Amino acid sequence: xxxxxxxxxxxxxxxxxxxxxxxxxxxxxxxxxxxxxxxxxxxxxxxxxxxxxxxxxxxxxxxxxxxxxxxxxxxxxxxxxxxxxxxxxxxxxxxxxxxxxxxxxxxxxxxxxxxxxxxxxxxxxxxxxxxxxxxxxxxxxxxxxxxxxxxxxxxxxxxxxxxxxxxxxxxxxxxxxxxxxxxxxxxxxxxxxxxxxxxxxxxxxxxxxxxxxxxxxxxxxxxxxxxxxxxxxxxxxxxxxxxxxxxxxxxxxxxxxxxxxxx
Amino acid sequence: xxxxxxxxxxxxxxxxxxxxxxxxxxxxxxxxxxxxxxxxxxxxxxxxxxxxxxxxxxxxxxxxxxxxxxxxxxxxxxxxxxxxxxxxxxxxxxxxxxxxxxxxxxxxxxxxxxxxxxxxxxxxxxxxxxxxxxxxxxxxxxxxxxxxxxxxxxxxxxxxxxxxxxxxxxxxxxxxxxxxxxxxxxxxxxxxxxxxxxxxxxx
Numbered sequence: 001x002x003x004x005x006x007x008x009x010x011x012x013x014x015x016x017x018x019x020x021x022x023x024x025x026x027x028x029x030x031x032x033x034x035x036x037x038x039x040x041x042x043x044x045x046x047x048x049x050x051x052x053x054x055x056x057x058x059x060x061x062x063x064x065x066x067x068x069x070x071x072x073x074x075x076x077x078x079x080x081x082x083x084x085x086x087x088x089x090x091x092x093x094x095x096x097x098x099x100x101x102x103x104x105x106x107x108x109x110x111x112x113x114x115x116x117x118x119x120x121x122x123x124x125x126x127x128x129x130x131x132x133x134x135x136x137x138x139x140x141x142x143x144x145x146x147x148x149x150x151x152x153x154x155x156x157x158x159x160x161x162x163x164x165x166x167x168x169x170x171x172x173x174x175x176x177x178x179x180x181x182x183x184x185x186x187x188x189x190x191x192x193x194x195x196x197x198x199x200x201x202x203x204x205x206x207x208x209x210x211x212x213x214x215x216x217x218x219x220x221x222x223x224x225x226x227x228x229x230x231x232x233x234x235x236x237x238x239x240x241x242x243x244x245x246x247x248x249x250x251x252x253x254x255x256x257x258x259x260x261x262x263x
Numbered sequence: 264x265x266x267x268x269x270x271x272x273x274x275x276x277x278x279x280x281x282x283x284x285x286x287x288x289x290x291x292x293x294x295x296x297x298x299x300x301x302x303x304x305x306x307x308x309x310x311x312x313x314x315x316x317x318x319x320x321x322x323x324x325x326x327x328x329x330x331x332x333x334x335x336x337x338x339x340x341x342x343x344x345x346x347x348x349x350x351x352x353x354x355x356x357x358x359x360x361x362x363x364x365x366x367x368x369x370x371x372x373x374x375x376x377x378x379x380x381x382x383x384x385x386x387x388x389x390x391x392x393x394x395x396x397x398x399x400x401x402x403x404x405x406x407x408x409x410x411x412x413x414x415x416x417x418x419x420x421x422x423x424x425x426x427x428x429x430x431x432x433x434x435x436x437x438x439x440x441x442x443x444x445x446x447x448x449x450x451x452x453x454x455x456x457x458x459x460x461x462x463x464x465x466x
Contacts, residue, residue, distance in 0.1 A: 065325075068332035086415045087426075147416070147427060152305035152323065155427055228415050256324035258331065263333055263415035 128171025301326030
């Protein structure tokens with residue numbers, strides 16, 4: 001991985017991400033065992049040797065870590081300045097090819113039929129209705145070249161275009177005092193974000209990537225692009241948006257990843 | 264009636280607050296490094312990984328939970344340590360003066376095996392530099408960690424550390440420096456076991 005060979009680096013990156021994600025996905029155990037994901041790590045990490053803890057202690061430690069993660073959600077919401085913008089970059093800095101990333105391999109990317117597609121909008125909104133892609137395409141659009149930061153640590157710069165989500169939420173008469181905006185996706189992914197981030201000036205309901213219709217590998221027909229959030233918070237293949245006060249969780253969050261997950 | 268004398272003169276080489284913050288910091292730093300290695304493994308910057316057996320967390324999400332929980336211990340304990348050092352004047356008494364010339368002389372003596380640790384209440388120049396260096400490395404780890412965690416919220420700090428990707432490398436290199444300090448520190452304590460006693464019971 002050298003600076004003078006960026007092409008090779010990106011290929012390696014993509015391959016590695018896929019491998020790592022598949023490995024993570026492979027580690028997903030049946031639901032009851034999944035909740036105890038830390039046990040193996042504690043033993044492996046040698047913490048048992050440090051503290052002499054047993055299984056009960058381990059479960060206590062897990063509950064404690066989860067509680068701190070919830071506390072961190074609140075701290076992060078408090079730190080979040082809604083007017084602070086993520087840095088933007090010149091187009092020359094776009095990472096090519098932009099890495100594909102999902103909880104499955106690229107061959108499993110869902111195919112969505114554009115003509116029959118309808119985006120459902122529900123929950124605490126004035127207008128509960130469905131939207132065609134044509135209707136979304138004629139709304140005001142915005143473009144951004146921003147850095148996508150993965151929870152694994154790597155980052156890549158890309159260019160997304162679409163409807164400012166704040167505008168869309170206003171258009172459908174969303175209850176802007178509600179706590180969460182939730183998303184359901186064509187690939188069975190699900191996600192939710194805090195309202196201040198939903199209303200952030202750089203949060204886009206992205207319909208294009210690099211000037212072209214959003215390709216399937218990057219989330220056709222639309223993805224929520226938030227440069228203030230980590231990659232896993234940016235749902236792709238969105239089929240439903242809902243506004244709610246009941247915590248909807250998220251695909252990775254329900255397995256232990258931090259819910260706020262962003263800057 | 265005599266005026267109260269500084270703790271050191273009454274026999275406590277390491278006052279209780281130094282001992283408590285030292286060991287809490289040791290625990291915090293070890294847990295941060297071990298969970299950090301697991302996080303690094305998810306997307307290595309350099310062509311190597313840390314063996315899973317010496318990492319903490321079991322998988323990325325677990326390691327992140329440890330990292331972002333223990334950060335409170337490390338950060339708050341570190342602030343208490345720094346504040347008390349300044350308020351009690353200990354920083355000045357124990358780490359000042361620190362001259363390059365004295366460091367060079369003591370470092371040379373250390374290499375020849377002639378460096379004296381006879382007076383546990385006084386640090387030699389190599390010790391001073393090592394302990395101040397470890398504190399600075401920890402400060403750098405916290406600052407670069409803040410950029411990685413909250414890159415949008417700390418734009419000036421992000422710029423100072425070379426952007427998000429720069430901060431990743433600073434975070435990693437500072438960790439390397441800290442691990443190096445740890446290895447030398449533990450080796451030296453093994454050679455001069457009296458210092459372990461002062462850090463446990465104070466004298």
